[in-house]
Structures are given as structure tokens and as C-alpha cells.
Amino acid sequence: QKEVEQDPGPLSVPEGAIVSLNCTYSNSAFQYFMWYRQYSRKGPELLMYTYSSGNKEDGRFTAQVDKSSKYISLFIRDSQPSDSATYLCASNTGGFKTIFGAGTRLFVKA
């Protein structure tokens, strides 16, 4: 079993839709939960991170972590074609090793 599981998609939505991206994890020691966005032919870039449980909001993006169910979510409101990318969830115990999910490809159609 992978430590971080993520549905690869692809996920296709119309412009303006609310997008929900999800991951599950198995390691109870994870403390940091990150979402990276990767455009085609580019390296990943950090979108946002959450420490421990709870919600974090940044503009149209909201990250949620539920440690009781080991569930990580990213919500995108009012999705735009420019949001089309691969979204990677990632987790870390506070050490050097970050475990990445396989990524979900998102297409937002104009």
C-alpha cells in the first residue's frame, strides 16, 4: 500500500465549477500536508500547506485535513481554464522525506 494514495483522474469540469481533489494517507506520523500544482512540462510548485488538522484558505483554494480519517482535500472555487494542471498531494512527518501522491490531472473547460 502506498503511503499517500491519489486518484489519477483525469477530472474534467466546466469553467466556474467547484473542484474537489482528494487523497488518503496511511502514516499517522504525518504532520505537514501539502498541495503542489504542476503544469505540463514544468516542475511542481507549492500551492499551499496545512500543519496537522484543519482548514486553510487562500483565495479560491481551500485545503482540508482530517487526521481522524487520514483524508486530505483541496477545493477550488470558480475554477478557471488556467487551473488545468496536475495536482499532487504530499505529506511529511517533519523530516527530510516528503511522500507524494501520484497526482490528479484536472482539465477546466472554457
Added chain:
Amino acid sequence: DVKVTQSSRYLVKRTGEKVFLECVQDMDHENMFWYRQDPGLGLRLIYFSYDVKMKEKGDIPEGYSVSREKKERFSLILESASTNQTSMYLCASSFRTAHNEQFFGPGTRLTVL
């Protein structure tokens, strides 16, 4: 503007060749990482370094070695390239204790024939 650069975007090599992938960061980061990215498997850590001349194995170090002679530069070496090392290679860097944020380079797509 923070930057991680990788020496090549695309590389084609033959089986058995020695391959060098170079990564340079200009952010004075202590930590540097090499990952490979394969469809369905995500990013997997090959090696990382937390200081000059220091290196630690990641999850898939077999067939690879690394070198960090200067703080800004981290090299990945494939001693004898094999076809199963065809992949996208990503370099990343971070501040010493900022394990929640890594800055990535654009990647090198390596094909081994």
C-alpha cells in the same frame, strides 16, 4: 525570483553510458533533492543532501549516485544507464527546516535506448 535550474530539458542516452544530471539553485538552500517522476507512481526520492558533501539515500537509490561539492550544486549520476531509468528527473531544494516547501526545477526527461 527564486530559481532551480537543471542542465538539460531533454536527454537521450544509450544503455551502459554514464549520465550526469546537474542542478543549481540560487536561493542559498541547505537541502537539495533528486526525484524521478513516473506515470502512476508520482515522485519518488532518489537521494537528498542537507549540506555540502553530505548525502543520504532516498527510497530508490539503486543505480544512482550523487555529488554535492558546492552548496548551490547537486549532481545526479547514473553510473551505467539502463532502459528502466528512462524517466522525468526533478531536482528540488529547500531551507534546512522548511520540510513543507520544496522548490523544483523544470525537470530533465531522460530516455535511455
